[in-house]
């Protein structure tokens with residue numbers, strides 16, 4: 001069920017017109033649907049083995065209202081910085097449902113996480129392991145850990161979001177895993193609990209997951225035989241979503257769940273999942289207004305008021321997002337083909353090339369779909385453009401859940417030293 005539908009000729013989020021929101025908050029803005037968030041969380045978590053921990057990957061969407069919505073459904077959190085940890089806690093996610101991932105945790109971040117009493121650190125290298133042992137010793141506690149291992153599996157996704165093959169910076173290299181566990185077993189302030197793996201993002205073919213899960217199952221058995229306690233298996237996130245309206249079915253959560261069930265059957269371990277995109281991508285849109293419709297020599301351009309600073313996925317990963325008019329076109333409306341571009345001074349500031357859209361003019365609204373994951377969180381203030389606001393809808397109610405950044409905030413924190421003159 002898609003909660004972004006045309007009603008009375010206008011695109012709505014649940015029961016709220018995106019045009020009505022635009023009128024009040026201005027453009028561009030992100031809009032999320034609570035019903036979609038809840039539905040995706042439910043479908044995903046219900047397909048998993050019982051007693052699994054679903055740790056929503058905060059990097060995909062860190063808005064507190066989104067986190068709180070998921071927390072109310074029982075979600076934990078996967079965090080990659082002290083900032084994300086604070087956000088997860090502030091949204092009411094219990095520390096015992098939080099896992100801390102990332103290749104470069106600082107000692108300050110480790111101390112914060114240890115004091116909070118998080119569930120698990122996913123450790124990515126031996127130097128990190130020793131640093132964590134030191135911090136835990138200084139606090140008189142034991143740090144529960146899993147090693148993130150690099151299974152050298154090709155995730156069959158975009159190279160920039162592939163993390164589980166041997167050339168990437170992520171995880172302990174497969175050949176060094178046993179050495180790492182042996183080192184951990186000797187440390188007094190480290191409590192080895194499990195294994196972690198994450199092979200990449202926007203994975204639409206289940207075969208790479210199957211390959212990685214098989215490798216992890218075999219590794220669990222051999223580590224246990226060597227005397228290590230492996231009671232938890234964290235398989236990260238990565239499940240892809242449909243970005244194109246082309247009727248290609250998305251990966252089936254039930255089939256993914258069946259792969260996980262096989263791991264549990266063979267190991268008896270508790271499983272941890274770190275989904276991001278699959279929960280939030282299709283729960284959000286970016287609404288923007290046409291500034292100018294410009295005819296080039298060979299092309300028509302729609303220059304909109306959102307830019308690559310607001311949604312960087314197309315520029316960064318050549319990502320495809322559907323773009324639709326907020327006002328439903330009349331049956332006899334003329335159509336045209338447009339490059340939909342932002343105002344930022346970069347050639348890559350383009351949301352879609354050669355898109356069929358009803359003929360549009362200045363002030364018309366368009367929505368860029370499936371923008372709920374890695375959208376607002378990756379926004380920047382490039383070109384001195386204030387961050388766009390975020391809005392959450394629930395039924396016929398809506399609220400601004402992050403206000404538009406004030407123009408003055410763009411330079412308020414700059415300092416001009418006296419010696420400049």
Ligand SMILES: Cc1ncc(COP(=O)(O)O)c(C=O)c1O
Pocket residue numbers: 057060078101102163198200201202236237238239274275276277278373
């Ligand atoms: C360690 C880790 N866990 C979870 C995720 C979430 O991934 P996704 O949004 O593809 O589910 C990521 C991002 O790729 C990640 O790096």
Ligand SMILES: N[C@@H](CCCC[NH3+])C(=O)O
Pocket residue numbers: 059161201202313317373374
């Ligand atoms: N930011 C990426 C996903 C990266 C996931 C983080 N490991 C995207 O927008 O597709």
